Amino acid sequence: MNPIQEYFYRIEEPDRSTLLFLRRKILESDTENITETLSFGLPFFKYKKKMLCYFYFSKKHQKHYVSFYHGDKLDHPLLLQEGRKKFKILLIDMNEDLPLQLILEFIDEVKKHIK
Template identity: 85%
Template sequence: MNPIQEYFYRIDEPERSTLLFLRKKILESDTENITETLSFGLPFFKFKKKMLCYLYYSKKHKKHYISFYHGDRLDHPLLISEGRKKFKILLIDESEDLPVDLILNLITEVKQYIK
């Protein structure tokens, strides 16, 4: 297993399946320009080799989240900044339907800010 796969397989179910599904959707949304790397021990998604978003776990909220670069330019009521300057996060609740369309729309919006 590569390090990115190891990251996901250390996560318990049902969170693992939710994050793997989200990972697949993000990578499939733009197969030519979105790549995945492991940075700081976390799965990062890059658009044309520039930071796009990453997945992590919030100890405060006890939930996984997706963090969007250029989040300071995004305006959506579900996004939380919590003092971050360039990022906003979207908490992922595996007991609810994953807002895939919202996430892909936010990724499309972030891509517009990447030069």
């Protein structure tokens, strides 16, 4: 198993399946320009080799989240900044439907800010 796969397989179900589904949808949203790497032990998605977003787990909120680079330029009530300068996070509630369309819209918006 490669390190990215290991990251996901350390997460228990049903969270793992949800994050793997989201991972696939992010990668499929732009197969030519979005790539995945492991940075700081976390799966990072890059757009044209520049930071786009990453997954992590919030100990404070006890939920997984997607953190968006250039999040400071995104304005949406579900996004939390919590003292971050360039990033905003979207908490993923595993008991609710995944806001896939919203996440993909955020990714498209962040892509506009990457030079």
